[in-house]
Amino acid sequence: MALVIAFILFFAFDNAVAQKVIFVETPDVQRAMESYQNAFQKYDLIPGYRVQYLFTNDRREMERIEKDFRAEYDRVPTEWEHDPPYYKLYAGSFLSRTNAMRLLVRLRENFPGALLVHSSVSVKEVHACRKTMQEW
Numbered sequence: 001m002a003l004v005i006a007f008i009l010f011f012a013f014d015n016a017v018a019q020k021v022i023f024v025e026t027p028d029v030q031r032a033m034e035s036y037q038n039a040f041q042k043y044d045l046i047p048g049y050r051v052q053y054l055f056t057n058d059r060r061e062m063e064r065i066e067k068d069f070r071a072e073y074d075r076v077p078t079e080w081e082h083d084p085p086y087y088k089l090y091a092g093s094f095l096s097r098t099n100a101m102r103l104l105v106r107l108r109e110n111f112p113g114a115l116l117v118h119s120s121v122s123v124k125e126v127h128a129c130r131k132t133m134q135e136w
Helices: 002-016 027-041 059-072 097-107 123-135
Strands: 045-056 078-083 086-094 115-122
Antiparallel strands (some): 078 086
């Protein structure tokens, strides 16, 4: 009986000792990771999605709508673009269409003409928008 107890204590103590995990990367993996990082450092903008909630040729209307939007959706990042003679207002920055659709559905309550558009987005904008959307 004492032998069984000693055997159990030995294995219990052996498992209780902290174990160390060592991760070894081969040089090929290290080069691949460096190549991947360098490839994305070259680009400030990446393909993504935004919600376009206004398209007009009246700058005053654009400024008024943008002000109203910021009052209602103060945490959603917005941006405007002037493509003469038109002004476009955009909200959000997303990499996935699914996440952009969540914002689109919400904005259509107040902006029924809002639509989803392909756009170049920055990684910083995507992170800011992701944080905002998680808080909603």
